[in-house]
Amino acid sequence: MQPKDKNVRPDSEIKQLRDFDSFFELxxxxxxxxxxxxxxxxxxxxxKPECPYCAxxxxxxxxxxxxKRWKCSACRKxxxxxxxxxxxxxxxxxRKWFFAIYLATAHKKGISSHQLARDLKIxxxxxxxxxxxxxxxxxxxxxxxxxxxxxxxxxxxxxxKNKHYDKRTExxxxxxxxxxxxxxxxxxxGGKIYATxxxxxxxxxxxxxxxxxxxxxxxxxxxxxxxxxxxxxxxQHHIVNHSANEYxxxxxxTNSIESFWALLKRGLTGIYHNVSPEHLPKYINEFTFRxxxxxLTDGSxxxxxxxxxxxxxxxxxxxxxxxxxxxxxxx
Numbered sequence: 001m002q003p004k005d006k007n008v009r010p011d012s013e014i015k016q017l018r019d020f021d022s023f024f025e026l027x028x029x030x031x032x033x034x035x036x037x038x039x040x041x042x043x044x045x046x047x048k049p050e051c052p053y054c055a056x057x058x059x060x061x062x063x064x065x066x067x068k069r070w071k072c073s074a075c076r077k078x079x080x081x082x083x084x085x086x087x088x089x090x091x092x093x094x095r096k097w098f099f100a101i102y103l104a105t106a107h108k109k110g111i112s113s114h115q116l117a118r119d120l121k122i123x124x125x126x127x128x129x130x131x132x133x134x135x136x137x138x139x140x141x142x143x144x145x146x147x148x149x150x151x152x153x154x155x156x157x158x159x160x161k162n163k164h165y166d167k168r169t170e171x172x173x174x175x176x177x178x179x180x181x182x183x184x185x186x187x188x189x190g191g192k193i194y195a196t197x198x199x200x201x202x203x204x205x206x207x208x209x210x211x212x213x214x215x216x217x218x219x220x221x222x223x224x225x226x227x228x229x230x231x232x233x234x235x236q237h238h239i240v241n242h243s244a245n246e247y248x249x250x251x252x253x254t255n256s257i258e259s260f261w262a263l264l265k266r267g268l269t270g271i272y273h274n275v276s277p278e279h280l281p282k283y284i285n286e287f288t289f290r291x292x293x294x295x296l297t298d299g300s301x302x303x304x305x306x307x308x309x310x311x312x313x314x315x316x317x318x319x320x321x322x323x324x325x326x327x328x329x330x331x
Contacts, residue, residue, distance in 0.1 A: 020299040026102050036094035037068050041081045043306055052084035053077050085309040086133040096120045097130070098306075104134050105305050106298040109267035110286060129316060135282035136314045137305055138289040142212065145188045148219040150257040151210065151228070153201055155180040156268065156280060181277050183284060184209060187257040192292040195260075195284050197277075203227050221252055260291060 020026060030036050041049065050057040051072035059073035071078045082088050087097055100120060103111050111119075117127035157180030184206055185195040194213060198205045206227050211234070214220065219236040222228040224243060231237040238252040247253060264287045268275055275283055293301045 021297050023099075023102060023106070026099065026299075026302070030095055030098050033093050033095055034068070036098055037081055040085075040094065040306065041068075043303065044081060044085075044310055051075060051077065052079055084311055084313060086137050086312050086314060087309065088313050089315070090130075090133075092120075092122065092126070092130070096122070098302075100127075100130050101134055101305055102298065102302050104131060104286070105290065105293075105301045108263070108290060110271045110283075112271050129319070132279070132282060132319055133312075133314050134305070135286050137308045137312045138282070138285040139312075140194065140285060140288060140292070143186075143188075143192060143194050145186065145191075145194075145214045146218060147191060148189045148221065149214055150187045150189065150221045150254045151185070152223060152254045152257045152261070153182055153184050153198070153206070153225070154261040154265075155182050156197075156265070156275070157181060181280055183280075185257050185260060186210070186213060187260060189256065193257070193260055193288050195264075195288050197281055197284065201225065201227055203230065207231075221254055223254055260287075263287065263291070 020029065030039070045057075048057055049060040049062075049070050051060060051070075051074065054072060054075040054077075056072050056074035061071045061073065063069045063071055063078065067080070069078050069080050082090070082094075087094065090097070100116060103116065103119065111131075113124050113128040113131055116122075116131060117124040120127065120130075122130075182198050182201055182205075183195055184198045185193060186209075187193040196209065198209070207230070210220075210231070214235065216234050217236070219238070220228075220231055221238050221240065222231070224239055224241045228237065228239070238249075240246055240249055240252050240254060247255065264284070267287060268283065272283065289305070290301070293304055296304065
């Protein structure tokens with residue numbers, strides 16, 4: 001046994017790797033499983049392995065053997081670089097995981113499980129699970145917006161007229177929540193977006209989220225929805241009246257957040273087709289992650305996601321727990 005992994009790649013090499021900007025370069029670089037393990041270990045531990053069981057990071061020993069494993073001198077447990085990450089208990093090689101992450105983060109509208117299954121030569125069920133684990137790593141922290149914010153809500157779900165006659169539900173057009181899921185979005189101008197499904201568009205559902213994410217006294221732009229009227233008590237609230245065909249009034253508009261809604265809906269419609277309400281939050285996190293990191297190169301975006309896989313274990317049994325019996329949201 002030896003206390004230090006001498007094969008860990010230096011930070012300078014990681015920074016150079018972040019400059020790759022094509023799937024071909026990724027395939028060319030990660031040509032062995034060993035490279036993937038070493039790269040993940042470096043990105044995760046920065047040269048100083050930490051036990052995922054007891055968080056001890058002193059006297060962690062690299063064991064001899066074909067597969068790279070470590071042993072903690074405190075709890076005496078052995079572990080691989082996968083433990084405690086989205087890769088735990090997965091039989092897929094890290095190479096295929098890396099390729100899946102790159103495709104999921106580089107494609108602006110996402111990639112379907114059927115397409116990923118063909119690309120990686122795995123089953124569609126396995127590809128579906130892989131993508132949901134990746135989406136689990138997309139989950140953002142609650143932001144704190146200090147710059148002007150555009151706030152808007154959108155409804156995810158298809159038009160009744162586009163559904164088969166026997167699948168239509170009466171009285172569900174427009175803003176009905178019978179067959180649609182309302183989503184609240186907040187976009188800091190020139191910055192990031194935060195979006196989350198909500199129960200309805202009432203004050204009880206919307207205002208607590210705004211108060212917890214937008215600094216008091218900040219400037220907020222919304223449409224004329226009555227729910228937003230009380231925002232003037234804590235914020236500089238400006239309204240654009242869409243019902244009067246008003247979409248821009250000086251600096252007052254919600255055009256940026258509406259552009260995100262368009263991107264989200266085109267992706268859900270064109271790539272995923274049918275999304276269950278249960279898993280909708282994960283798909284929203286996927287689109288917000290790509291939007292928030294839109295200025296990065298594909299290689300840097302890959303690295304950001306890979307750096308977020310720690311403490312994101314997602315067993316299959318948990319993923320499908322309390323799975324709803326509905327057919328999902330048809331877009």
